[in-house]
Amino acid sequence: xxxxxxxAGIKNxxxxxxxxxxxxxxPDEIGIKVNNSDFKDVCFVLHKMLPSPVxxxxxxxxxxxxxxxxxxxxxxxxxNHEWIVVNxxxxxxxxxxxxxxxxxxxxxLFEREIWEMFGIEPEGNPDLRxxxxxxxxxxxxxxxxxxxxxxxxxGSLSDFRFNRVEGDGVFEVPVGPVHAGIxxxxxxxxxxxxxxxxxxxxxxxxxxRGVEKLFENKPCFEAxxxxxxxxxxxxxxxxxxxxxxxxxxxxxxxxxxxxYLRAIFLELERMYNHVNDVGGIATDVxxxxxxxxxxxxxxxxxxxxxxxxxxxxxxxxNALGGVLTDIDQANKQMLLSALEKIRHDFSELxxxxxxxxxxxxxxxxxxxxxxxxxxxLGIVGLAARASGIPxxxxxxxxxxxxxxxxxxxxxxxxxxxxxLRIRIFEFEESCRLIEEFAKKLIDGREIRINPELKExxxxxxxxxxxxxxxxxxxxxxxxxxxxxxxVDASFLNWQGLSYAVLGNIIPDFPLCNKSFDLSxxxxxx
Amino acid sequence: xxxxxKNRILKGVVTRHIEPELSQEIxxxxxxxxxxxxxxxGRSLYIREVDTGSCSACESEIIAANNxxxxxxxxxxxxxxxxxxxxxxxxxxxxxxxxxIALKKTYEAMPEPKFVITAGDCALNSGLFKDSYYVEGDVxxxxxxxxxxxxxxxxxxxxxxxxxxxxx
Numbered sequence: 281x282x283x284x285x286x287x288a289g290i291k292n293x294x295x296x297x298x299x300x301x302x303x304x305x306x307p308d309e310i311g312i313k314v315n316n317s318d319f320k321d322v323c324f325v326l327h328k329m330l331p332s333p334v335x336x337x338x339x340x341x342x343x344x345x346x347x348x349x350x351x352x353x354x355x356x357x358x359x360n361h362e363w364i365v366v367n368x369x370x371x372x373x374x375x376x377x378x379x380x381x382x383x384x385x386x387x388x389l390f391e392r393e394i395w396e397m398f399g400i401e402p403e404g405n406p407d408l409r410x411x412x413x414x415x416x417x418x419x420x421x422x423x424x425x426x427x428x429x430x431x432x433x434x435g436s437l438s439d440f441r442f443n444r445v446e447g448d449g450v451f452e453v454p455v456g457p458v459h460a461g462i463x464x465x466x467x468x469x470x471x472x473x474x475x476x477x478x479x480x481x482x483x484x485x486x487x488x489r490g491v492e493k494l495f496e497n498k499p500c501f502e503a504x505x506x507x508x509x510x511x512x513x514x515x516x517x518x519x520x521x522x523x524x525x526x527x528x529x530x531x532x533x534x535x536x537x538x539x540y541l542r543a544i545f546l547e548l549e550r551m552y553n554h555v556n557d558v559g560g561i562a563t564d565v566x567x568x569x570x571x572x573x574x575x576x577x578x579x580x581x582x583x584x585x586x587x588x589x590x591x592x593x594x595x596x597x598n599a600l601g602g603v604l605t606d607i608d609q610a611n612k613q614m615l616l617s618a619l620e621k622i623r624h625d626f627s628e629l630x631x632x633x634x635x636x637x638x639x640x641x642x643x644x645x646x647x648x649x650x651x652x653x654x655x656x657l658g659i660v661g662l663a664a665r666a667s668g669i670p671x672x673x674x675x676x677x678x679x680x681x682x683x684x685x686x687x688x689x690x691x692x693x694x695x696x697x698x699x700l701r702i703r704i705f706e707f708e709e710s711c712r713l714i715e716e717f718a719k720k721l722i723d724g725r726e727i728r729i730n731p732e733l734k735e736x737x738x739x740x741x742x743x744x745x746x747x748x749x750x751x752x753x754x755x756x757x758x759x760x761x762x763x764x765x766x767v768d769a770s771f772l773n774w775q776g777l778s779y780a781v782l783g784n785i786i787p788d789f790p791l792c793n794k795s796f797d798l799s800x801x802x803x804x805x
Numbered sequence: 806x807x808x809x810x811k812n813r814i815l816k817g818v819v820t821r822h823i824e825p826e827l828s829q830e831i832x833x834x835x836x837x838x839x840x841x842x843x844x845x846x847g848r849s850l851y852i853r854e855v856d857t858g859s860c861s862a863c864e865s866e867i868i869a870a871n872n873x874x875x876x877x878x879x880x881x882x883x884x885x886x887x888x889x890x891x892x893x894x895x896x897x898x899x900x901x902x903x904x905x906i907a908l909k910k911t912y913e914a915m916p917e918p919k920f921v922i923t924a925g926d927c928a929l930n931s932g933l934f935k936d937s938y939y940v941e942g943d944v945x946x947x948x949x950x951x952x953x954x955x956x957x958x959x960x961x962x963x964x965x966x967x968x969x970x971x972x973x
Contacts, residue, residue, distance in 0.1 A: 413939075417902045424938055431938050432902075457907045460886035462854045462867050465904060486903045487858040490937040506933050512862025512958065556865075569809050575872035576819055582869070592960065593862050632808050801860045804901075 286310060286326075286357070286364060293325045294318070306528050308677065309739055311365045319368040320378040323353050326364060327384045332356045333658030333772070334380070335363075336739075336750055337390035338765040339398045341427045343372050349400055351377060352752065352765075353387075354739065358676045363739055370400060379404035386658025386772065397492075399423040412485035412804055415440050424493055445471035445479045453786060457486045464800030468789075475785045480778040487804040495764035500526050500755050501600055503764070507751070508595045511768055511802030516549045517744030518751075518766075518802075519598040525740025525753040526600050532731030538602035539680050540717045541727065544615075545585075545594050545603075547710040547717075550745040552581040553797075554703040554710075555626065560794040561700055562633065565642040570632045577625050584618045587611070602728030609723050616718060623711045630704055643696040647792030649780040650694055659776040661747015661769040663796055666702045667694035673743035684716040694780075696795040706745075733759040746770060746798065768802030820876045845918050846892055849881040850972065852922070853891035853915065857908050858940070859898030862958040863925040867895070870961035877965055888914040894948070895922045899931035900941040912948055920951040922968075925958050932957070 291297050297318060303311035314322050327334065336354035343349065349370040356363055370377055379402040381388035389411065391402035396410040399421075413422065419435025444452075450473050457465035465486040471479040491510055495503055507522035508515040520542055527534060534542075559574025582592040589597045589605045597605050607615065633639055649659070654667040664671050665688070672688045674681045689705040691698035737754040747769025754763040777796045781789055856864060870877045871884065885891050888911045900908060912921070923944045926932045934940050944950055954967045 412903075414903045417905065418939075429938070457904070458855055458888075458911050462864050462884060464856045464859070464861055464864065465907065486901060486907070487856065487898065488901050488903055488939050489858050489899060489934045490939040491934075494934065494937055509860045509927075509933055512860035513865060515860070515862065569813070572873050573812065573816075575869070576816070576874060579869060579872060579874050593865075593958065595957070628808070628812055632812070635808060799861065800856075801858070 285360075287312070289329050290322055290325050293329070294321055297322065305736065306738060308361065309363045309365060309528075311367065314366060314368050316368050316370065316377065319351070319353075319366065320380055320383075322366055323355075323380055323387075324383050326355045326366065330355055330357050330359075330364075332358075332364075333386035333655070333660070334384055334390060335658075335660075335748070336752060336765060336767050337380070337387050337394070338752065339370075339394045339400055339425070340754065340763045340765075341398065341425065342369075344427060348372060349375050349398065351394065351400070353380070354750070354752070356676075358671070361676055363741070365739065375399065376401040376403050378402075381405045381407075385656050389771065389775070397423060397425040399426065409441060410485075412488040414485060424490060427496075429493075440483065442469055442483075443479065443481055447473070449473050450478070466800055470786055470789070472786065476783050477781050477786060477789070480781050480789075482774055482778050484774065484800065485804050487801045489801075489805070491805040492764055492766060495761050497760050497762075500530075500753070500759050500761055503761055504598060504600060505596070507766075508598075510766055510805065511770075511799040512593060513553055513799065514549065514744045514746065514749060514768070514802065516545050516594040516597065517742050517749045518768075519595075520546060521740040521742040521744075521749040521751040522753070522764075523598050523600055523740065524742065525738050525751045526755065527731065528738035528740065529736040529753060529755050530600065530731035530734050532601045532729060534602050535726045535729060537606070537721065537725040538727045540720045541603045541605070541607060542598070543680050544607070544714050544717050545589070545597060546742065546744075547714050548581060548585055548588075549594055551622075551707055551710045552578050552585070553745045554707045555581070555629075557794060557797045558629065558633070558700065558703055558707075560797065561643065561696065561791065562639070564791040564794050565639055567633075567636065567639050570629055573625070573629050573632070577622055577629065580618065580622055580625070584615065584622075588615065599728060601731045602726075604728065606723075606727050607718070607721055612718050612721060616715065619711055619714060623708070626707060626711075633700075640697070642788075642791065643700055643795075645693075646696045646788050647780040647784055647795060648693070648695045649776050651692075653779050654694065654776060657775045657779065658772050660772055661743070662702055662706075662745070663699065663773050663776050664747070665689055666691045666698035668692040673741055673748050677741070680717065680720075681713070684713050686713065696791055699795040733757065737763075744769065746802075747773065766805060768799055770798040770800075770803040774798055774803060819874050820879070821874055846972065847881075850893055850968070851883050851885045851891050852893045852895050853885055853888045853911065854895045854897070855904075855908055855911050857896055857898045857904040857928075857944070858901035858934070859925060859927055863897035863928075866956075866958045866961055867897075867924065867964060870964045872961075875961040875965055877961075877968075880965070880969060882968060888912075889916065891915050891919070893920055893922055895924055896944045896948075897924050897928050899927045899934040899937070900944060900947060902939050902941050905941050905947070908944075908947065921948045922952045922954065923950050924954040924964065925956060927957075929953055929955070 301313040332355040
């Protein structure tokens with residue numbers, strides 16, 4: 281039986297609990313099916329016991345098969361290197377479930393999402409405003425992820441209700457959705473008393489394109505191209521998470537060469553984004569030389585990507601069962617020598633930044649996200665590591681990273697400087713990892729197998745440069761996707777930004793924002 | 806400061822030489838509109854960028870076109886913060902329903918004469934997002950588009966060459 285200690289742990293807290301079913305199809309995933317009435321309590325116990333934030337919480341429309349909806353809640357157990365997926369059925373008449381959000385804050389955004397996309401009510405959730413279907417253009421009562429949904433039905437429109445701060449001298453500064461820079465759209469509403477920000481409400485969803493619905497009924501071999509377009513700066517991480525989920529279902533064992541190639545490409549993606557953000561932080565304090573210098577390094581990495589794979593953003597590189605592009609001996613030499621130069625330039629960039637007193641003064645203690653807040657919000661990835669939470673999927677689910685001796689970055693202070701330091705550490709670590717992985721490449725080995733179709737459901741996960749990218753997939757026997765739930769690290773981390781800016785002045789907002797550098801399209805889906 | 810000077814000298818000039826190239830997309834464009842734009846703007850162009858639902862790869866490449874290597878500004882083309890200052894609107898991505906109002910308002914806020922450029926395959930025909938319930942349509946269904954920059958995403962070189970050829 282899978283995960284006996286987990287079940288024993290739950291029983292210890294919930295006497296009389298009996299799971300309806302347990303599944304252990306995959307060594308890294310435990311499925312626990314529970315009664316509708318136990319769902320909330322089991323999730324709460326797991327949240328406290330592991331401890332883990334709610335990593336995913338989503339619904340699935342199984343009405344055509346079982347006559348019911350089902351909801352899934354995913355936790356991560358770092359100690360045992362496994363994921364725990366709790367699920368329960370929900371009747372299709374008046375669908376609802378007990379809200380987790382009052383006890384487990386990290387569930388609240390997911391519950392709002394389930395409500396707007398499926399019309400399943402999380403009973404007791406105090407905030408059911410919609411995230412992506414804006415009230416101004418999409419009438420209530422449209423639930424796009426239900427299987428019988430075809431297109432948006434007309435109805436009455438309404439306005440979005442912002443949380444307001446009222447009192448003497450408090451005023452609001454609305455920003456967006458179209459921003460001053462070359463960047464995605466989002467609306468930020470600052471409530472300010474004097475200079476400091478006392479509340480920031482972030483309204484997103486402007487780039488909602490219905491990605492999860494588009495995945496449905498697509499053949500899984502083709503759908504990987506859609507995964508690449510979910511968030512353009514993480515296209516490799518997204519395609520990899522998708523591929524890993526699908527490969528688990530198809531029981532495909534990826535060739536060793538492909539595992540190393542994937543790790544190299546994933547680290548290259550991390551590098552160009554990290555250096556981009558280091559430059560972005562310099563731009564946002566008006567320090568233009570290092571900003572320009574960083575953009576030269578970023579361009580060097582993008583060109584390296586182009587030479588290795590034919591795509592600057594590593595699109596059309598991944599496939600189910602492996603990768604489409606090999607790195608041969610000549611390209612390996614080119615990669616290593618380019619890397620050496622990039623590493624040298626980066627160390628110069630870091631020295632320039634660290635030796636500027638005025639720069640350090642701006643980033644130090646700006647935009648602090650406290651560890652306690654980060655834990656409560658369920659902040660993940662880079663931002664969590666900067667606030668002292670040791671979380672990195674590359675450490676706990678190492679795979680090829682194990683032999684390379686992966687070292688996790690960790691900072692305590694949670695400010696812009698901490699997030700900058702995490703990036704600098706990870707950039708240098710990525711350089712080293714790529715060199716390690718490149719040693720393992722052997723010319724002429726198989727880079728891809730052709731998996732056979734199978735049905736099932738599984739979780740794919742990758743530590744992208746922002747944090748974990750999670751894909752939960754359900755594929756039918758014809759290889760068509762029945763449900764694909766995507767969670768980018770941005771989804772949870774946007775809330776972190778709205779807490780980190782409190783007490784800072786509005787002119788420091790771009791700096792705080794860049795230090796998180798979250799995806800609009802990855803959040804809006 | 807010494808370090809900045811040292812690196813400035815060691816790096817030297819990184820900017821690449823780029824020349825306009827005639828491509829088919831541009832040739833097939835309405836010649837009347839083109840001559841009007843050339844007459845009005847010459848080779849000085851101020852652009853306001855709007856993302857209506859792109860995956861942000863296009864944004865990344867547009868930013869790259871402004872870096873020291875491609876240095877779009879040397880050709881007199883600048884990206885501006887406000888539509889009030891802009892001659893052209895550069896749109897990326899399929900048009901999400903949520904962005905329809907913002908896109909129209911941005912266009913309306915621009916002073917005449919003005920025109921619209923699209924960048925990236927999604928902006929041309931909504932790409933992979935064509936059949937989505939939440940995509941309003943292509944940019945050309947909503948605003949008059951004078952120029953398209955092809956690619957997924959278009960590289961900085963393609964962006965610059967297409968713009969220059971258009972203005973040549």
